[in-house]
Amino acid sequence: MNDFTGAEQFVPPRGGLRGLRAALPDCRGCDLWEHAEHVVPGEGPARARMMLIGEQPGDVEDKEGHVFVGPAGRLLDKALDAAGIVRDEVYLTNAVKHFRYERRGKRRIHKTPAAGHIGACAPWLTAELGIVKPALVVVLGAVAARAVVGTGFKVTEHRGEAIELPDGTPATVTVHPSAVVRSQEFRRDFGLFVEDLRRAVELLRTA
Numbered sequence: 001m002n003d004f005t006g007a008e009q010f011v012p013p014r015g016g017l018r019g020l021r022a023a024l025p026d027c028r029g030c031d032l033w034e035h036a037e038h039v040v041p042g043e044g045p046a047r048a049r050m051m052l053i054g055e056q057p058g059d060v061e062d063k064e065g066h067v068f069v070g071p072a073g074r075l076l077d078k079a080l081d082a083a084g085i086v087r088d089e090v091y092l093t094n095a096v097k098h099f100r101y102e103r104r105g106k107r108r109i110h111k112t113p114a115a116g117h118i119g120a121c122a123p124w125l126t127a128e129l130g131i132v133k134p135a136l137v138v139v140l141g142a143v144a145a146r147a148v149v150g151t152g153f154k155v156t157e158h159r160g161e162a163i164e165l166p167d168g169t170p171a172t173v174t175v176h177p178s179a180v181v182r183s184q185e186f187r188r189d190f191g192l193f194v195e196d197l198r199r200a201v202e203l204l205r206t207a
């Protein structure tokens, strides 16, 4: 399960974001491409100062081939708006580029990517970070935190704090928007999410 070849050999050494986007559909770095409809590349300007990293595409993203366009994306849009962040000015991507799911009848149920998938897909994220060179990374949820901060990071204990990625990039971690979508205490959790994003804006200002 963990011995995927990984994406490294599929990531072009040059060509910028356009090059990544062109090469991504041919990735066979792990087994997730087989049952997905689309690969979902990151989106946003190469010169974005803020990069937000989610987990993996959901059902809608897989069908449409675009990042954060389903229910979690709609919530993210509202939260970004409330925090004064313009979606088109930030770079949005995921730790894993293909949708992992389980079939239940006609429905496709989200399944958390395994450590092996996160590791296999990491070269794409590393390449995106290398091209965009964001002044601040906003990590959305535990899976993305595992991918870029490391295992053992407790999102609920450290959300909103100023941290650094292992390569020194300034970062902050908050919850995943789909956790807010599902929340039993929606108003509170939406408010806390927006607060974390406002703090990210503040961190960016001082970066």
Ligand code: URA
Pocket (backbone or CB within 6 Å): 040, 054, 055, 056, 057, 058, 061, 066, 067, 068, 069, 070, 072, 073, 094, 178
């Ligand atoms: N959840 C994510 O983490 N990313 C998406 O693109 C959609 C839902």
Ligand code: SF4
Pocket (backbone or CB within 6 Å): 006, 007, 024, 027, 028, 029, 030, 031, 032, 033, 039, 096, 097, 098, 117, 120, 121, 122, 124
């Ligand atoms: Fe490649 Fe990532 Fe898709 Fe796996 S999930 S096939 S590593 S792009």
